[in-house]
Amino acid sequence: MENIDYDKELAALEDMPADELRQLQMGKLKKQIKYVYDNSPDFYQKKFDAIGAKPEDIKTWDDFRNLNLYFEKSDDRETQTASSEKYGHPFGTNLCAPIDKIIHLGSTTGTTGEPTFPYLFTKEDYEIHHHMAGRHFWKMGLRPGERVLYAAGAANLAGLRIYEHALRWYGCLPIPIGAEAGTEKILRMIDVTKPSTLLATGPLIEYLIEATPKILNKDVSQLGLKRLISSGAPAAAIPSVKKKIEDAYRCRLYDSFGGYIGGSCDLDDYQGMHLLTRDFILIMEDLVDPTTKEPIRNITDGMVGESRMTNLQWMARPFFKWSPGDIFQIFTETCKCGWKFPRIKILGRSDDMLIIKGVNVYPAAIKNVVSSLEPKTTGEMRIVLEQPGPGVPPPMKIKVECGIDIDTDDKKNALKKELEDAMHIKLKCRTSVTIIPPNTLERAAGPGAKGQMIEKAYEQKK
Ligand SMILES: [Zn+2]
Structure with missing residues (x-):
């Protein structure tokens, strides 16, 4: 200095x-x-x-x-x-x-x-x-x-x-x-x-x-x-x-x-x-x-x-x-x-922005909802896109890792509903949440360390 x-x-x-x-x-x-x-x-x-x-x-x-x-x-x-x-x-x-x-x-x-x-x-x-x-x-x-x-x-x-x-x-x-x-x-x-x-x-x-x-x-x-x-x-x-x-x-x-x-x-x-x-x-x-x-x-x-x-x-x-x-x-x-x-x-x-029925949604906003429910979730999620954005046909598909204590079907279903309701109230968008086990998604510790929030399912289909 x-x-x-x-x-x-x-x-x-x-x-x-x-x-x-x-x-x-x-x-x-x-x-x-x-x-x-x-x-x-x-x-x-x-x-x-x-x-x-x-x-x-x-x-x-x-x-x-x-x-x-x-x-x-x-x-x-x-x-x-x-x-x-x-x-x-x-x-x-x-x-x-x-x-x-x-x-x-x-x-x-x-x-x-x-x-x-x-x-x-x-x-x-x-x-x-x-x-x-x-x-x-x-x-x-x-x-x-x-x-x-x-x-x-x-x-x-x-x-x-x-x-x-x-x-x-x-x-x-x-x-x-x-x-x-x-x-x-x-x-x-x-x-x-x-x-x-x-x-x-x-x-x-x-x-x-x-x-x-x-x-x-x-x-x-x-x-x-x-x-x-x-x-x-x-x-x-x-x-x-x-x-x-x-x-x-x-x-x-x-x-x-x-x-x-x-x-x-x-x-x-x-x-x-x-x-x-x-x-x-x-x-x-x-x-x-x-x-x-x-x-x-x-x-x-x-x-x-x-x-x-x-x-x-x-x-x-x-x-x-x-x-x-x-x-x-x-x-x-x-x-x-x-x-x-x-x-x-x-x-x-601008290329991350998703639009569901005219409502703009950013992946970070979805991540916020998922993280706000920790420890019921691990905070890790992926938005699954079956076609290139920004337009997403409703409901938007999201995979969410549940926490270690969410170990019964009843608890998983309740968490799925809680997440879908929260997205609806906070982001005004309709989602379909799939609950997956903890530690399933790749973590951000790798060389990229950028934190993936979107899974482009349409690319894997090719
Ligand atoms: Zn300030």
Whole structure:
């Protein structure tokens, strides 16, 4: 940490009048747009030219909102193929900085096996990223000098590895361990190194509750952890899961969005992730309607939309009108914790959303109902889809693991009815629950550790 007074700079940002913040964002945005246009002739320049737009046309905030461009994962693959052919490197024609200025690379193997490179940093990007992540660490109460064990699985490696660099820069001791090492090695490492903080995906943190007594012959609350930070998969945002984890570990579970974008606060009731870096990245400002993709003009408290992310000060491969496919709910009112920074809740990915008779249902909401009935359930469930979503013909089929004490047909039938009624009341959707024995479903401790909630039965039929 390079002598940054986080309290001071965060207070200045929190109290900044809306028009002043917008002016600051707009000033940086204009420079960023010109930068990507000038430095990515084979990608951004072509995309701008194709719609007849020039950077100098974007004079106002509305001009930016109306700019009919957005980019998604498929664009990344396209740019990588193009740059391999033209420049002999796979880092994309949307790479805006010279290749010899890149000092950090985070790759994913991707589900198709083809690597992607979502984290490419110049030296300046690297420092800005860590500075932004530091604001969130600070607000979660983490202080330089503490030890942080982070368990990253391959599927989340690129995302979680960058925390290692940010933590070191901040002045903490990161203790890395791959989730591939297995639960036993992760737990033994926590036991001997005694970190204050565990950073992992939510499903892995949840899984350690049942694994720790078996492996260490003690309870997770005896690991001495002061805080948990989950990233890469929902956990803190699911009320029953958050409560289960916090009760078991006896400490706060924080939710972190990419380390530098958003983080949750110190409250029992999850309020979403506070955005502490709006001077560096646009997250909630450029929302579109998830169905029509039209810009949402008036962003008010409680509103739901799909995000377009734009970095305001980024050199290597900046997000520009980037669409990660996440559906956000935005909260603009002061939080119960007292912070005025706006918040976002990630409701789910637009491709995870299910629609039953016109009602939108996210898998995390189903998981919440199932977990809220623990110990009658184990909290583990799968939504079984017999055709690709989002439309699901009612009733939605769900497999739920029962708890160890649900050992008679009568108890199983009563649990099935209780779950179906709860889904109907809480989510307004009709479901058909199949009760299955405990420990039947694969746990989230494997390399992915993302926490599977959907079973695509239609793929297995092929
Ligand atoms: Zn708060």
